[in-house]
Amino acid sequence: MSALKVHAPQPPESVLDHIGPGADLILPLANGEPVGILDALEEHADRLEGVRVHQMHPLRSRRYINGEFGDRLRHVSYFLSSADRDAYWNGTCDLVPNNFSEMPALLRHTTNCSLVLAAAAPPDKHGYFSLGTNADYVASLIGRVPFFLEVNERMPRTMGGHVLHVSQIVGWSRGDRELIEVPPAVPTELDHRIAALIAERIPNGATLQIGIGAIPNAVLAALADHEHLGLHTELLTDGVIELIEQGVITGTRKFRRRNKHVATFALGTSRLYDFLDENEGVDMYRVDWVNNPMIIGQQPDFVSINATTEIDLIGQCASETMAGRYWSSSGGQADFARGAMYSDGGQAFVVLHSQTSKGRSRIRAQLTPGSVVTTLKNTVDHVVTEHGLVELRGKSLHERARLLISIAAPEHRAELEREAFELGFLRR
Secondary structure, eight states, X not given: OOOOOOOOOOOGGGGGGGOOTTOEXXXXXXXXXXXXXHHHHHHXXXXXXXXXXXXXXXXXXXXXXXXXXXXXXXXXXXXXXXXXXXXXXXXXXXXXXXXXXXXXXXXXXXXXXXXXXEEXXXXXXXXXXXXXXXOTTGXXXXXXXXXXXXXXXXXXXXEESOEEEGGGEEEEEEOOOOOOOOOOOOOOHHHHHHHHHHHTTOOTTOEEEEOSSHHHHHHHHTTTTOOSBEEBOSEEOGGGHHHHHTTSBOOTTOSSSTTOEEESEEOSXXXXXXXXXXXXXXXXXXXXHHTOHHHHTTSTTEEEEEEOSEEETTOOEEOSEETTEEOSOOTTHHHHHHXXXXXXXXXEEEEXXXXXXXXXXXXXXXXXXXXXXXXXXXXXXXXXXXXXXXXXXXOOHHHHHHHHHHTSOHHHHHHHHHHHHHHTSSOO
């Protein structure tokens, strides 16, 4: 049988034929960004009028993000990164609050969803493109919104619910370039101490959600002697590769997508991207399925591990601000904390170092003014620092204050106790 002929690629600027005044363009996050197409939009910005680009976590700073084209081409962020954080602070882009699981519905209900621009792996012989490292919110728009793709030979061809047929796109261009790599963070001794407290509470057969960073990497390293673990996570990173290859993570005990490693996007090094290419053991799915708390809750013994920057004495976690200033956004932390709560045997762990590098306590009597609550006190389960692990669910405000003070840095405990009495969290 002869291979299906896919219509020829076009120059990136041909995307302008599909963009009218007031268009809302939707981009995947991270390496799903079509770099050459965005170059063309900036080069021909004089042809645009009132166009907005909606995206979480861009990896490249750009002229339009920094306001160079005014209202002709404006960036709307849903999760700040180093590429658009200063732009937000300077007022040249917007930030829309969201939970990651709700992004597809949010985009459909609040934007025109005019066109999706995305990077993709080359089409197969049947005319199907894979969105590679990214399913995220754009996978939910397949069949609902027109797509213009940028095919990158270096994009891994991944499996799952983020493939689309040539008949579902309005055009495609070529843009071969190396994917941006994010090397694994190296855990410190404090990270390993936190990880050990968590790992001993993870049963064999548990399903994991685990993010990026030093503490998650330390937790993964501590799980080498576990068995039959599953993976149902927002973000896939290098840290899981060895556990999968060693047969520690198998997915054989999962209820949903048994025997499959599930994620909604991937970000790491070339080792991860090579691992993902044509790997039938990994499924990339849309975020409103992966991060849906009700889907998560169907997995028994679900374990969620997420970091926060600050927590107050009643258990409110501020995970998207630093020193009272916006740094990122909510992401999927609350999605997975809530999902773990619905799971039979589920556990959610919030992790943090007890103090900052400057010696300021991250456990606060009250959150720093300007800090934003990401995970509610009613949802928070376990909290872990290098000084211990405490369980807050079902505890009174008095008990919570005592428990959290017990895992604060020792030099801050007396002051926290004094403040707790003043606020009425503790009584003599």
